Each structure stands twice: as structure tokens, then as C-alpha cells.
Amino acid sequence: xxPNPADEQLSYSxxxxxxxxxxxxxxxxxxxxxxxxxxxxxxTELLHMCRxxxxxTEEQLRATLASLQQQ
Numbered sequence: 001x002x003p004n005p006a007d008e009q010l011s012y013s014x015x016x017x018x019x020x021x022x023x024x025x026x027x028x029x030x031x032x033x034x035x036x037x038x039x040x041x042x043x044t045e046l047l048h049m050c051r052x053x054x055x056x057t058e059e060q061l062r063a064t065l066a067s068l069q070q071q
Contacts, residue, residue, distance in 0.1 A: 004045070007045070007049060010049070012050060012053050012054075015046050015049050015050050015053075016046075016050065018042075018046055019043055019046040019047065019050070022039050022042060022043045022046070023043070025039065026039050026040075026043075
């Protein structure tokens with residue numbers, strides 16, 4: 001999966017909002033079957049980005065807490 005350079009500018013909140021919009025669209029009567037694969041691909045990209053950010057944040061928090069314990 002090739003990352004979209006524009007996606008690097010998205011915040012976590014923006015990614016979640018876009019993901020929620022995709023889910024709502026996919027659950028609605030307006031969901032075009034011809035676009036379903038594209039929606040699924042984009043949702044997968046957004047989930048991957050969010051997971052990466054959460055993992056990075058968790059690692060930062062662990063490092064910060066570990067440094068506090070060493071003081």
C-alpha cells in the first residue's frame with residue numbers, strides 16, 4: 001500500500017472523521033456498488049494510519065513515563 005503524501009497532513013481527528021463519513025456512506029442507501037471497493041480501500045488506509053499514530057503515541061508515552069521513573 002503506497003501512502004498518499006497528502007495523508008501525512010491529516011490529523012488523527014481528521015482521519016477518524018473521514019473514516020466515520022465513509023462508514024456512514026457505506027451504510028446508507030446512497031452507497032454506489034461501483035464505489036464500494038474504493039470506499040473499502042480508503043477506509044483500510046485510514047485505519048492503518050490511525051493505528052500507526054496510536055502505536056507511535058503509545059511508544060512516546062512509555063518513553064516519557066520511563067524517564068520519569070528514572071528521575
